[in-house]
Amino acid sequence: MNYIKSIGAYTIMLKSVFKKPQKRKIFWEAVFREIDDLGVKSIGIVAFISFFIGGVVAIQTALNLEDPIIPKDLIGFATKRSMILEFSSTFVMVILAGKVGSYITSSIGTMRVTEQIDALEVMGINSLNYLVLPKILATVFFYPFLVLLAMFLGIFGGWVAGIATDLFKPGDYIAGIQLDFEPYLVAYSLIKSVVFAFLIATIPSYFGYYVKGGSLEVGRASTKAVVWTIVVIIFSNYFLTQMLLS
């Protein structure tokens, strides 16, 4: 019952979010600030994790392929596939849901409990539009690039792992990467990332905007927001995969 109510309130929130911004200048300043806070500042962690996970996936695959009949280029192929299909979009987005989601809830929640949202309303600003729409634009347009970066660095990390461990030859790895390239899979991953980016911007905003109480409640709301964002991402991943790949 409570869930249905929350979904209703979330939908009503989105209606206020998607209004025409009142002052273009104020709005675009906010968009650029969000791109910096939510996007640019996440490049480091995404790059770091993708590079090393790519390496680990390649090493694991190599270690499990002792049988000499299995072609060696399978290592590059498997690393590429897992990076493109699941790691770069779902896994990276789950990490961003944790990092960015808690930031969004706590920053909006703090604005709520310290009356900054009231202050915006007094100045005649539609606070939902001003606070949430720039976040949606920033994540929806920026996160696909993070996903591309994750794909690239993950595959690159696998190649570096081959050189570092001597478990497979870089030449075989590259042949594996070039094998059977399907652009549609990249598109599939990017489409997923756009949906997830939207969820990462809006679900934590919802939890922050409607928080009541003080800093303790803001902390609790952040935890809840991250959990729910991840749950919804995992669910939609399942349905999107069915829709797009079958």
Next chain:
Amino acid sequence: MLEVKGIYKSFGEASVLKGIDATFEPGKTSLIIGQSGSGKTVFLKTLLGLHIPDKGTISYDGQTTESMTIEEKRQLKQDLGMVFQGSALFDSLTVEENVMFPLKMFTNQSKSEMLDRVDFVLKRVNLKDSNHKFPAELSGGMQKRVAIARAIVTNPKYLFCDEPNSGLDPRTSIVIDNLIQEITDEYQITTVINTHDMNSVMEIGEKIIFLKDGLKEWEGTSNDIFKTDNEAVVSFVYSSNLFKKVRKVYLEE
């Protein structure tokens, strides 16, 4: 002129305002006093339109807020300035950007015009050399002054302050009180202040409204407050020994 008639407001089961009437005049500083939890903040926020009253009317210059069109409401917002209980400065913006924010929202001034105006109001509240600091780098009293600067930057006709000197030392409190009163007088603003501070009541209370249990229990000036025999007012205002003595001396004179 701001007129309030029969305002009711409840949150769920709890009714906070139970039919309040009041009139606030230009060039005058009116104070709302009352115990913590008596509904002062809710009252002020209702005047500003942050809470919608369950019943009753609020009229600005004779026009009720209900009868205003969206454009008229927008126009009205430009005439309102509010200093929140906790200052409510935007943490992610510098002092200068905070004060400039309403100008960006309501005017089409050029950057240099806006900066001039910002400098002017920051000087007016005696804040220099803090333009590029963030709110977290300022003391509570400085934050309050930035909040006042932000509230008056658009030359509002109505100024609302929710406990502008809570948490400040007595000296800074008086500076802030006098500042608000000077501005009120200088620009003929209709000013409404919530406070628990009896010093403010004595210093700047041209009109005092005492709220109790969601109702207006008493109304008068700071002189009246010495003479009143309303028990609730006496027990609230003269709860400290110091003020009991002040009153005694006043009544003996």
